[in-house]
Structure formats: C-alpha cells, structure tokens
Amino acid sequence: MTRPRRPWLLTLVAGVITAFFLLPLYWMIATSLKRPDEVLSSPPRWFPTPPSGESYAQALDKPMLGQALLNSVAISLGVVALTLVLAVPLTYAVARIRMRGSAAMVLSLLVAQLLPSIVLAAPLFIVLRDAGLNNTLLGLVIADTTLTLPFAVIVLRPLVRAMPAEIEEAALVDGCGLPGVLWRIVLPVMRPGLIAVGAFSFLLGWGEFVFGITVNSDPEVQPVTVLLNTFVGQTGTAWGPLMAAATIVSVPVVCVFAMLQRFIVGGLTAGSVKS
Amino acid sequence: MTTHSTPMKVREPVVFTGDPAAGGGRRRGGSLATRRTRAGYGMSAPALLFLGATMLFPLVYNLWTSVHQVEIGDLVTGDWAFNGADNYDAVVSEGAFWHAARISLLFTAGSLVFQFTIGFALALLFVRQFPLAGLFRGLMLVAWLLPPIVSGTLFRWMLDADSGAYNELLHTVGLDALAHNWLTDPSTALPGVIAANVWVGVPFNMLLLLVGLQSIDPTLYEAAAIDGAGPWQRLRHVTLPLMRPVAAAVLLLGLVYTFKVFDLVFVLTGGGPVDSTTVLPLYVYQSAFKLFQLGRGAAAGTLLLLVPLVVAVLYVRRLRKEGAAA
Known part of the structure; x- marks a missing residue:
C-alpha cells in the first residue's frame, strides 16, 4: 500500500478507536484502584482519585x-x-x-x-x-x-x-x-x-x-x-x-x-x- | 530387527568404506528408509498414545454413554442399560435443546457478523503505514489473549446497570434512553453476551485479515489507480476478490471457535436470565454436570459435535484446494 499523505491523522483515528476498544481494561484497572466505597457510586467516576490499594489488600x-x-x-x-x-x-x-x-x-x-x-x-x-x-x-x-x-x-x-x-x-x-x-x-x-x-x-x-x-x-x-x-x-x-x-x-x-x-x-x- | 535397541536409540555413526551414496544406508536393522520409518513411529507414539487416552477415548466413551441409560448412581455400580436411541430421542424432543440450539445460532451469527466486519474495517485501517500502528495493534490483541473468565467478569462489570461504564458513557453522550440493565433483562442479555464475545474476537479477526491484506501485491493497486480506479473501486475490485480465501478461512475458524464458547457465557450470565443466553455447550454442561443425566448429556454432546465436524470437512476441503493450487 502507498504511504498515506497524512499519517498522523490515521494515528489519531486509530488512537481513538484503540482507546474506546480498551475501555474495559482501563475500567478494570481504574475500579481496582478506587476506594471500595467509591466503586459503586452512581454515576460512576472515571478516575480513581486518589488511588487506593485497599481493593488489592482485600x-x-x-x-x-x-x-x-x-x-x-x-x-x-x-x-x-x-x-x-x-x-x-x-x-x-x-x-x-x-x-x-x-x-x-x-x-x-x-x-x-x-x-x-x-x-x-x-x-x-x-x-x-x-x-x-x-x-x-x-x-x-x-x-x-x-x-x-x-x-x-x-x-x-x-x-x-x-x-x-x-x-x-x-x-x-x-x-x-x-x-x-x-x-x-x-x-x-x-x-x-x-x-x-x-x-x-x-x-x-x-x-x-x-x-x-x-x-x-x-x-x-x-x-x-x-x-x-x-x-x-x-x-x-x-x-x-x-x-x-x-x-x-x-x-x-x-x-x-x-x-x-x-x-x-x-x-x-x-x-x-x-x- | 533382532536387537533390543529401540529406534530412538540408533545413534552409532554411519561408517563409510567406499562411495557415500551407495553405502551407509544398508546396515543392521534394514535399510535406512525402514529404520527411519520405524523411528518415526517411535517418535509419534508418545503423543498419539496421549491423545488416544485424552481425546479419542473420551469421544468413544461419549458415544458409548449416549446409547445407555446412565444416571449419577450408575457411575459407581457400572450398571448401564443399553437403551439405543432413547437418549437422542429424549434430547431432540425436549424444547430446551432446540431453544439452546436457537440461542447458539443467534450467538454465533451475531458474533461472526460483527467481529468480522469490525475486524475487517480495522485491518483496512492498520494496513496503512502510520506512526504507532504496531503499538495500537498489539494493545488490542491483549483483549483476545485475556482468560475468558477475566473478559467475562470485566463485561459483567462494564454492563452493570448503575455503576457500569457503558451506561455512563451513554449518559455522557446524551443517549440516556439507551442506558439499560443489559444482562438482567432477558431481551438484551444475549446482545450483551454477543458484545463481549465480539470484543474478544475482533483482534483475532483483524490480525488474520491484516496478514491477508499485507500479502496482496501492491502493484495491483498501482495498476488499478493508473486505470483510474478510485479508492472505493480498488477496495471493491482488487481487495475484496483477493481476500476471499482468507476471509473464508477466518469465518470458518470463527464459526467453530464461537460455537464452542462456554466460559465467557458461563461467567457473564450462567445462561440466564430465564435461559435467554443458554448456548448449546452450556446446555450440555447443565445436563451432564448439574442434572447428572449422563446418558442424555452425552447424546447432547454428540449432537454438539456435528457442527465442528461439518465445518472441519469444509475447512479441510478448502485447504486441499489451496494446496493443489499452490
């Protein structure tokens, strides 16, 4: 295939797709780093702030x-x-x-x-x-x-x-x-x-x-x-x-x-x- | 062969006394060719005996069980009554079996359509050369390699009604109406399970289709471009026809692999709610390991084998054709 004219544009598109695709993996890690009482908050928080190791300890x-x-x-x-x-x-x-x-x-x-x-x-x-x-x-x-x-x-x-x-x-x-x-x-x-x-x-x-x-x-x-x-x-x-x-x-x-x-x-x- | 040495141990150097092409081969224990053949059988034996015990025997045993009346107590007594096709009769006259067959069909068809289409689209993207392509592709493949129990657990959590990330995403983009308790509603549990399975299958499809795309001769695209073909026409008249054999292989493999999916569904819904996601492997599991109707379970298992066997015939015929053409 020929080299695309604007390769960084493709990188952007592929990056957004990959990020959306990997959302479950991010969510797994983010959840694991939340404080246990934060995990079930509704609506959920996107970021574990501050990260906590309590779930790992449990x-x-x-x-x-x-x-x-x-x-x-x-x-x-x-x-x-x-x-x-x-x-x-x-x-x-x-x-x-x-x-x-x-x-x-x-x-x-x-x-x-x-x-x-x-x-x-x-x-x-x-x-x-x-x-x-x-x-x-x-x-x-x-x-x-x-x-x-x-x-x-x-x-x-x-x-x-x-x-x-x-x-x-x-x-x-x-x-x-x-x-x-x-x-x-x-x-x-x-x-x-x-x-x-x-x-x-x-x-x-x-x-x-x-x-x-x-x-x-x-x-x-x-x-x-x-x-x-x-x-x-x-x-x-x-x-x-x-x-x-x-x-x-x-x-x-x-x-x-x-x-x-x-x-x-x-x-x-x-x-x-x-x- | 009169000695006790096994073929594996034939180690003595071949001593030449004259012309190397004529000598050497004919020594104790027959010609070099027969000795090699014997060594070949010796080398195959461990793996074949292993698979004989762990695969062939179970298949035969399964057939045997399927024509006997066996409940859990009979396992101990060994007191099995031959009952001909009764188990098969019982299975195919049971509504639950056909229900599971229907669920399996929907699950397999739904998964294949989406994972193939999305995988193909991604392969078309990733075949272009751009920075970080290898990294993104590799990251996606991790999804395929995760233990199915992990991906199943993950999607159970992603699709959770109140704290699930997908519902939250729908809220964020203003599609509140679509937010939903996916896995506990019988009408959306199967789509939820399919979505999880598509997530697992997309990287695999993308990778195999990408390899296919990379093997297309680039001069064909140049020639088509010179003839005035636009990108859409190049896709339609160059890429798609040349991708047919790879696409067929990917779909056939996908069909068998999807049809036998068990663990992902098991951990996501366990077949529920109200059997709305009981695929055939789960049905076999329930009859053999939950209800302990071993005879019936074996009959259902044998019926389950029909699909991979039919696909295997198609697959092997395709490989033969390809081999003959190459």
Missing part, C-alpha cells in the same frame, strides 16, 4: 488467592513442558518421515483443534479418576495439554517441512544419529515456533476454565480462573477486590505477550490460515 486477603495463583503458574508451566515434549517428536515424524498414516494424523489433529472441550470434560474426568489423577495439578496439566498439543503440531509442522533436506542429510552423513539431528538441526529450525507454542500453551493453561471446574473439585488445586468465578456473586459482588484480582490475573498475560509478541503473532497466523 483481594490478597482472600484465603485461596495466593494458592490458586501458584496452582495456575504450576499448571501453565506444566502444560508448556508436556506440550513441547510430546509435540516436537510427533511434528518431526509427520513432517519429515515417510510413514503410513501421517496424512491421516495431521488431518485428525486439524479436526481435534475444533472440538468443544465441554464434550471431552465428562469422559476426561473418568480417565483421570481411573488413573488416580483427578484433583491433582498433573491431572489438569494433562487435560489442558489435550487442547494445546494438536495446535502445537499444526504450528510447528510447516517450519520443519520448510527445512532443506540437504542439511539433515549432511548431518546424517557426518555421523549425527537421528537424536543428534533432532537436537542440533531440527530444534534450532523450530525455535520461533517453539517460542510461539510455548507462549500459547502458557496462556491457554493460564486461562483454561472448563476442565478446571469439571475434572477437578478440590479447592486446594483449583486454578485461579475457577476461584475468580466464585468471586462473582449472584447478589452483591465485591467489584473492587474482584477487579483487583482480575488485574493480577491479567498481568502475566500482558507480560508474556509483550515479551513474545513477534513470535505469538507469527505462530498464530501460521497456524490458522495455512496448514
């Missing part, structure tokens, strides 16, 4: 929040690890090795991405219970990885397929075994995809809710999303502490995205539009 005072945040960190990191460990070898196999059924595998993974998790929830509960893993963090890691693994292979496969065969052959000829080829050649080629998949797996594990309430009933191992939902009362929600908790839950999302935006955007578009 939120962090809730008995389970710290534990739930730790649980979610552990679950998210577990999902990242399990996803990568399972996805990398499978990706290499379906992308580079002539195998019967690999086309069918890729196809099933594409379809697997589309399934509603609520349909899997009840049987998954049975599987995890029979394995003695219900009400454990590992059980939730396993359940969440069901959602990230197909996506991971879909995102990583094009990267491995695009790798020139000569590099791999040269390494084999030079005496690298298959594990050596994987470690020294394939993994570096996959790096941008691995970062994207890692970031996505983290964000999915962090935000997952359906399995959190269905395969798990023990408050000791509940993820923070499930706890957050219990703060929403049918009558009389304490919005100040709730928005403070929501802000705390959003911080890692913003951090991961800010650090890895380039990879996330690349991985997302590669995984969705092409195969």
Whole structure:
C-alpha cells in the first residue's frame, strides 16, 4: 500500500478507536484502584482519585488467592513442558518421515483443534479418576495439554517441512544419529515456533476454565480462573477486590505477550490460515 | 530387527568404506528408509498414545454413554442399560435443546457478523503505514489473549446497570434512553453476551485479515489507480476478490471457535436470565454436570459435535484446494 499523505491523522483515528476498544481494561484497572466505597457510586467516576490499594489488600486477603495463583503458574508451566515434549517428536515424524498414516494424523489433529472441550470434560474426568489423577495439578496439566498439543503440531509442522533436506542429510552423513539431528538441526529450525507454542500453551493453561471446574473439585488445586468465578456473586459482588484480582490475573498475560509478541503473532497466523 | 535397541536409540555413526551414496544406508536393522520409518513411529507414539487416552477415548466413551441409560448412581455400580436411541430421542424432543440450539445460532451469527466486519474495517485501517500502528495493534490483541473468565467478569462489570461504564458513557453522550440493565433483562442479555464475545474476537479477526491484506501485491493497486480506479473501486475490485480465501478461512475458524464458547457465557450470565443466553455447550454442561443425566448429556454432546465436524470437512476441503493450487 502507498504511504498515506497524512499519517498522523490515521494515528489519531486509530488512537481513538484503540482507546474506546480498551475501555474495559482501563475500567478494570481504574475500579481496582478506587476506594471500595467509591466503586459503586452512581454515576460512576472515571478516575480513581486518589488511588487506593485497599481493593488489592482485600483481594490478597482472600484465603485461596495466593494458592490458586501458584496452582495456575504450576499448571501453565506444566502444560508448556508436556506440550513441547510430546509435540516436537510427533511434528518431526509427520513432517519429515515417510510413514503410513501421517496424512491421516495431521488431518485428525486439524479436526481435534475444533472440538468443544465441554464434550471431552465428562469422559476426561473418568480417565483421570481411573488413573488416580483427578484433583491433582498433573491431572489438569494433562487435560489442558489435550487442547494445546494438536495446535502445537499444526504450528510447528510447516517450519520443519520448510527445512532443506540437504542439511539433515549432511548431518546424517557426518555421523549425527537421528537424536543428534533432532537436537542440533531440527530444534534450532523450530525455535520461533517453539517460542510461539510455548507462549500459547502458557496462556491457554493460564486461562483454561472448563476442565478446571469439571475434572477437578478440590479447592486446594483449583486454578485461579475457577476461584475468580466464585468471586462473582449472584447478589452483591465485591467489584473492587474482584477487579483487583482480575488485574493480577491479567498481568502475566500482558507480560508474556509483550515479551513474545513477534513470535505469538507469527505462530498464530501460521497456524490458522495455512496448514 | 533382532536387537533390543529401540529406534530412538540408533545413534552409532554411519561408517563409510567406499562411495557415500551407495553405502551407509544398508546396515543392521534394514535399510535406512525402514529404520527411519520405524523411528518415526517411535517418535509419534508418545503423543498419539496421549491423545488416544485424552481425546479419542473420551469421544468413544461419549458415544458409548449416549446409547445407555446412565444416571449419577450408575457411575459407581457400572450398571448401564443399553437403551439405543432413547437418549437422542429424549434430547431432540425436549424444547430446551432446540431453544439452546436457537440461542447458539443467534450467538454465533451475531458474533461472526460483527467481529468480522469490525475486524475487517480495522485491518483496512492498520494496513496503512502510520506512526504507532504496531503499538495500537498489539494493545488490542491483549483483549483476545485475556482468560475468558477475566473478559467475562470485566463485561459483567462494564454492563452493570448503575455503576457500569457503558451506561455512563451513554449518559455522557446524551443517549440516556439507551442506558439499560443489559444482562438482567432477558431481551438484551444475549446482545450483551454477543458484545463481549465480539470484543474478544475482533483482534483475532483483524490480525488474520491484516496478514491477508499485507500479502496482496501492491502493484495491483498501482495498476488499478493508473486505470483510474478510485479508492472505493480498488477496495471493491482488487481487495475484496483477493481476500476471499482468507476471509473464508477466518469465518470458518470463527464459526467453530464461537460455537464452542462456554466460559465467557458461563461467567457473564450462567445462561440466564430465564435461559435467554443458554448456548448449546452450556446446555450440555447443565445436563451432564448439574442434572447428572449422563446418558442424555452425552447424546447432547454428540449432537454438539456435528457442527465442528461439518465445518472441519469444509475447512479441510478448502485447504486441499489451496494446496493443489499452490
């Protein structure tokens, strides 16, 4: 596209749109910084003056929040690890090795991405219970990885397929075994995809809710999303502490995205539009 | 193969005694090609076994449950009576199922129309080069990445009757008549839920459509301009036809992703008031996890799978066509 004649005018337009679009995020932070008695004022005030940390103090005072945040960190990191460990070898196999059924595998993974998790929830509960893993963090890691693994292979496969065969052959000829080829050649080629998949797996594990309430009933191992939902009362929600908790839950999302935006955007578009 | 070494452990360097092209490959355990294939199966096995247990088995189990009479007590006894299509009969003759199907249709159609249109408009804006474009685009994407429980809670608060920011905004611009208790009125709860879902979906649509726009060859626009086409005609005759494949992919994916939305609605309204926002996934959840009619819930779940499966067929056919053309 040609360079616009008045680019700053476009910046102004886009800025106003972005500001309006992000109003809910501003409102979350503004509410979290108001004094609790100011939160429900009608009409509401646009600015928290003066800002107060009381809602945060009240939120962090809730008995389970710290534990739930730790649980979610552990679950998210577990999902990242399990996803990568399972996805990398499978990706290499379906992308580079002539195998019967690999086309069918890729196809099933594409379809697997589309399934509603609520349909899997009840049987998954049975599987995890029979394995003695219900009400454990590992059980939730396993359940969440069901959602990230197909996506991971879909995102990583094009990267491995695009790798020139000569590099791999040269390494084999030079005496690298298959594990050596994987470690020294394939993994570096996959790096941008691995970062994207890692970031996505983290964000999915962090935000997952359906399995959190269905395969798990023990408050000791509940993820923070499930706890957050219990703060929403049918009558009389304490919005100040709730928005403070929501802000705390959003911080890692913003951090991961800010650090890895380039990879996330690349991985997302590669995984969705092409195969 | 007579040794116990697994394919993963084949590590010994290939020793060449002569022509590298002819040697090397044929060694213990068959040709290089069969050894590679075997290694391939070995490498696929962990992930496939995993998905077999966590995805394939649940799907089969779901089908199995759906043709049996199962209530919560039967889970323990394992005493399931086969009842053929009774569960399906019960589900499709229930008004609540068709009500949920209708809500799902409205929710999905409403979300898709708005998130696609707004996403496309924003993509057309952001494809122009202007200062801070990357920053604004990135900030918007945060909305898409937030946990749905957070965005749901957020919109519950935004749409609050007395202290909600959107009503206050309406007051500020003088549209007091529109200010409303959105989520507690059965006639506006669904639009409220759709608005929240559109908010989540817009950045995703914008991003994918933006990538599509960026891949259009700029010389096409120059040629059209030389031929005297104005901006509107360039959009109509260059951009839109070339964006069709990307738009189709975005809409198909959007359809499946929107159809299965559960958590956002769950936290916003829980399906209420008076079932005005009970989308199908919520209906499945209620029958299986609230009423513990597991057989019925499984039948409803199987019916719920029909939509993604149909879309999957369309999606895969489109990918095939694209692959053949490339």
